[in-house]
Amino acid sequence: MFSPSTPTPTSSLSLPIDAQGFNVALTEAQNGRTEGGIPIGSALFTRAGVQLGAGHNMRVQRGSPTLHAEIAALEAAGRQSANVYRDSTLYTTLSPCSMCSGAILLYGIPRVVIGENTTLVGEEDLLRCRGVEVVVLGDARCQNLMSDFIKEHPEIWYEDIGKPTA
Amino acid sequence: MFSPSTPTPTSSLSLPIDAQGFNVALTEAQNGRTEGGIPIGSALFTRAGVQLGAGHNMRVQRGSPTLHAEIAALEAAGRQSANVYRDSTLYTTLSPCSMCSGAILLYGIPRVVIGENTTLVGEEDLLRCRGVEVVVLGDARCQNLMSDFIKEHPEIWYEDIGKPTA
Ligand SMILES: [Ca+2]
Ligand SMILES: [Ca+2]
Ligand SMILES: [Zn+2]
Ligand SMILES: [Zn+2]
Numbered sequence: 001m002f003s004p005s006t007p008t009p010t011s012s013l014s015l016p017i018d019a020q021g022f023n024v025a026l027t028e029a030q031n032g033r034t035e036g037g038i039p040i041g042s043a044l045f046t047r048a049g050v051q052l053g054a055g056h057n058m059r060v061q062r063g064s065p066t067l068h069a070e071i072a073a074l075e076a077a078g079r080q081s082a083n084v085y086r087d088s089t090l091y092t093t094l095s096p097c098s099m100c101s102g103a104i105l106l107y108g109i110p111r112v113v114i115g116e117n118t119t120l121v122g123e124e125d126l127l128r129c130r131g132v133e134v135v136v137l138g139d140a141r142c143q144n145l146m147s148d149f150i151k152e153h154p155e156i157w158y159e160d161i162g163k164p165t166a
Numbered sequence: 167m168f169s170p171s172t173p174t175p176t177s178s179l180s181l182p183i184d185a186q187g188f189n190v191a192l193t194e195a196q197n198g199r200t201e202g203g204i205p206i207g208s209a210l211f212t213r214a215g216v217q218l219g220a221g222h223n224m225r226v227q228r229g230s231p232t233l234h235a236e237i238a239a240l241e242a243a244g245r246q247s248a249n250v251y252r253d254s255t256l257y258t259t260l261s262p263c264s265m266c267s268g269a270i271l272l273y274g275i276p277r278v279v280i281g282e283n284t285t286l287v288g289e290e291d292l293l294r295c296r297g298v299e300v301v302v303l304g305d306a307r308c309q310n311l312m313s314d315f316i317k318e319h320p321e322i323w324y325e326d327i328g329k330p331t332a
Contacts, residue, residue, distance in 0.1 A: 059245065063244055063245050064241060064245075065240055065241065065243070065244065065245050065246065065273075066232070066237050066240050066241045066269065067241075071232050071237075074231055074232050075230060075231065075232045075233075077231070078229055078231065079225065079229050079230075079231050079325065080231065080325075081325060081330070081331075082324070082325070082328050082329055082330040082331075083330055085328060086330075097268070097272050098267075098268035098269075098271040098272045099265060099268040099269040099271075099272045100268070101264075101268055102263070102264035102265040102266070102267055102268025102269070102271075102289070103232065103264075103265040103268070105264040105265075105268075106263050106264045106265040106327065106328050107231075107328040108328050123268070126292075158248070159245065159246075159247060159248070161272065162248050162251060162272050162273040162274050163248055164247070164248040164249055164252075165247075165248075
């Protein structure tokens with residue numbers, strides 16, 4: 001039951017454009033699944049709600065070890081000035097790995113909205129300690145996309161995060 | 167004068183293949199300059215001396231915000247298993263930014279050989295504290311490539327490292 005003293009859960013979307021941005025990322029993840037790829041999606045939006053770029057993991061589709069969803073979204077956004085990044089939010093269906101977190105830090109992206117972090121906890125602590133706002137939604141659709149994929153293709157998933165297969 | 171008690175300077179190449187790996191990275195940087203791009207090059211080698219991939223920064227040539235030299239080298243190497251990365255060295259002409267350092271951490275690359283870190287000190291401390299061996303060569307050719315480029319195109323350089331132009 002709502003009470004004014006209830007703290008805002010970190011799972012709440014706090015900006016009006018967050019539902020839109022997150023949905024684009026989720027649709028990207030679903031497109032990745034349809035293509036037979038790792039179902040992780042991402043999108044970069046300005047704070048005002050303009051979509052700059054979106055993409056999904058392309059390891060399977062393009063044999064790419066660097067086109068994680070977040071990198072694909074940044075690549076789709078193309079060359080941008082620092083001021084654009086510094087007024088943007090990156091949406092991603094899964095907690096960002098060290099490469100993607102590093103890209104967030106490189107460009108000074110101040111805010112990251114994450115679908116879920118039960119499959120993997122990326123570099124959320126590093127992001128927070130460098131001043132990035134990190135919102136985790138705990139979205140079951142994102143979790144299910146990943147758990148289904150990992151059940152079918154564990155070796156592709158471990159390759160994507162640089163872990164030896166057990 | 168050599169004495170047994172002299173500590174090995176961090177500027178020395180410590181593996182027999184380092185000269186070869188570093189030269190590939192330097193040639194990539196020079197190719198980037200010839201193309202009118204940001205002159206940073208990189209190469210990924212196995213410890214045994216097999217070249218896995220090489221590349222250079224493609225911001226200007228392909229309008230890419232994510233194909234830093236190190237990412238281009240990893241992309242050229244294609245999909246690799248964790249065991250391959252964990253027995254490799256990444257050569258780069260410039261100290262790696264947070265994105266490229268994050269990629270090194272993602273794939274568990276244990277060793278990075280850096281041409282110079284006077285133009286930029288990337289995430290060397292983070293790499294070291296995560297157990298990555300970091301060797302800095304202080305190579306004047308790498309420094310000159312960058313200082314010449316930055317004199318001509320400061321705005322492209324600042325864009326590449328996510329900094330607002332002054
Ligand atoms: Ca990914
Ligand atoms: Ca670069
Ligand atoms: Zn990633
Ligand atoms: Zn970089």
